[in-house]
Amino acid sequence: MSIVLEKINFIYSEETAYQIQALKDVNLTIEDGQFIGIIGHTGSGKSTLIQHFNGLMKATSGTIYFNGQNIYEEGYHLRDLRSKVGLVFQYPEHQLFETTILEDVAFGPKNQGLSKEEALQRATEALKSVGMPEELYNQSPFDLSGGQKRRVAIAGVLAMQPEVLILDEPTAGLDPAGRDEILDLVARMHRERGITVILVSHSMEDVAKYVQRIIVMNQGSVMYDGTPKDVFHHYKELETVGLAAPQVTYLMHELKERGLLVDTDATTVAEARASLMEALTGVHSARKDFHVC
Amino acid sequence: MLRDITLGQYYPADSVIHKLDPRVKLFATLIYIVSLFCFKGVAALAVATVFLFGVIKTSKVPFKFMVKGLKAIMILMIITALFNLFLTPGEPIFSFWVLKITKEGVSSAALMAIRLTYLILGTSIMTLTTTPNQLTDGLEKAMAPLAKIGIPVHAIAMMMSIALRFIPILVEETDKIMKAQMARGADFESGNLVKKVKSMIPLLVPLFVSAFRRADDLAMAMEARCYNGGSGRTKMKPLKYEKRDRGAYVLVSGYLVLILLCRTFLPWPM
Numbered sequence: 191m192s193i194v195l196e197k198i199n200f201i202y203s204e205e206t207a208y209q210i211q212a213l214k215d216v217n218l219t220i221e222d223g224q225f226i227g228i229i230g231h232t233g234s235g236k237s238t239l240i241q242h243f244n245g246l247m248k249a250t251s252g253t254i255y256f257n258g259q260n261i262y263e264e265g266y267h268l269r270d271l272r273s274k275v276g277l278v279f280q281y282p283e284h285q286l287f288e289t290t291i292l293e294d295v296a297f298g299p300k301n302q303g304l305s306k307e308e309a310l311q312r313a314t315e316a317l318k319s320v321g322m323p324e325e326l327y328n329q330s331p332f333d334l335s336g337g338q339k340r341r342v343a344i345a346g347v348l349a350m351q352p353e354v355l356i357l358d359e360p361t362a363g364l365d366p367a368g369r370d371e372i373l374d375l376v377a378r379m380h381r382e383r384g385i386t387v388i389l390v391s392h393s394m395e396d397v398a399k400y401v402q403r404i405i406v407m408n409q410g411s412v413m414y415d416g417t418p419k420d421v422f423h424h425y426k427e428l429e430t431v432g433l434a435a436p437q438v439t440y441l442m443h444e445l446k447e448r449g450l451l452v453d454t455d456a457t458t459v460a461e462a463r464a465s466l467m468e469a470l471t472g473v474h475s476a477r478k479d480f481h482v483c
Numbered sequence: 484m485l486r487d488i489t490l491g492q493y494y495p496a497d498s499v500i501h502k503l504d505p506r507v508k509l510f511a512t513l514i515y516i517v518s519l520f521c522f523k524g525v526a527a528l529a530v531a532t533v534f535l536f537g538v539i540k541t542s543k544v545p546f547k548f549m550v551k552g553l554k555a556i557m558i559l560m561i562i563t564a565l566f567n568l569f570l571t572p573g574e575p576i577f578s579f580w581v582l583k584i585t586k587e588g589v590s591s592a593a594l595m596a597i598r599l600t601y602l603i604l605g606t607s608i609m610t611l612t613t614t615p616n617q618l619t620d621g622l623e624k625a626m627a628p629l630a631k632i633g634i635p636v637h638a639i640a641m642m643m644s645i646a647l648r649f650i651p652i653l654v655e656e657t658d659k660i661m662k663a664q665m666a667r668g669a670d671f672e673s674g675n676l677v678k679k680v681k682s683m684i685p686l687l688v689p690l691f692v693s694a695f696r697r698a699d700d701l702a703m704a705m706e707a708r709c710y711n712g713g714s715g716r717t718k719m720k721p722l723k724y725e726k727r728d729r730g731a732y733v734l735v736s737g738y739l740v741l742i743l744l745c746r747t748f749l750p751w752p753m
Contacts, residue, residue: 277666284660284663285663287688301667350667
């Protein structure tokens, strides 16, 4: 049970003046149950890459296997693949169209061939899991606030109960509270349902805090692929391609340079705090009341 | 998929034709169309051919691109040619059942096919070497005298350029929404007509919502920058005739004179 990409190439507008190679020989294996972050600057091929995972875009060359089956094989049901690999696009609230929230979320399950009752049942579950209050279910999705709309749109994909959930910049344009809400929701899905989650993001902090594995895209190819610690270890190289490590990584490096024995591999605030406490209590054992947050 | 559709299909290249003032290109295209429908004789055809291919060569647009435009009107051309071939009265050279081909028919079919081909090639040079915005700029300037008789030339030009500007954006938006709905299992291809029309709802509703949102945003952004219509508005790149534009006018006028001379003195054989 996995997604395997072999030598995927994708070229936009082939053989015209506007030809762009968006993906170059991408080889990847997405194991089941992983929480993966994909980072890369604008135009690095992230969005193109994730649209290959569920067959919305067809590679110019190369093969993709989902659970061992070649998805480009003749007779392969791409619609089945799409219901197993759920993809939440950037600004997903722009896809809402139904008269009520419940109906909109039930659109996916209905397309999967479920009966109306089952579809509504699934929709209710999905809306509950994204924390939408029940009294809003019969309202028009266009009356909601931005953050609520986004949660409804994500519920629209969750209701299909995918095995793999891909989110393209799910926090773009949200305030910090909305951002944490969405990311916590995604993390909970991963924890409780054990589904594979792929998170495309610009925010190194978000990625470092939640994911187990980071794939860095640059100019259509995979630049780094590893744990957050491994990847952010190359923070100098990341800067050369317009990316950066989390703020705390910089802080830790700076502190170490100035002589404090801290762990420079810390990528989240919590890790940094622990390492700092250790270093500080080691150095100034007399000042136990020193507060670091 | 939808990304491949381009309107006006501007082909960027660095050529004299690209740099010409859009008004010159509009005028030249007009003259060229007129010349196609009034020429007579092989000599005039030769002049038109040399002129056309000379311009294609200088424009640095690959010939392959021009031919693409021809494919679209292939059917129209075949039908026109067939009608001309079979329905022109005159001296018969071949007849079968009720169909008969005349000498006049053959020549008028050939002439029609050539005219249509040249027409498409000639006009596509203009659209391939001029961005839609330049074109509307040129139209606005060329039509400016009409403003005196109460025609809102500036407003029309502005609407045209906004509409043109938004076509690729809306195409992209359609593509995006389509993909988002396909990711939720929507099916836009199979089923009968009723089902197909119904399957468009998840596409059209969000598309209209976003079109209105964009229109609102644009109106707001224009007002925020004090846009209040055409009068007194200056341009960042005002159209100005340069030496090469004047040269082009002379060349095009010379071409028309030559065609008319051929028509008068060498009308053989048509």
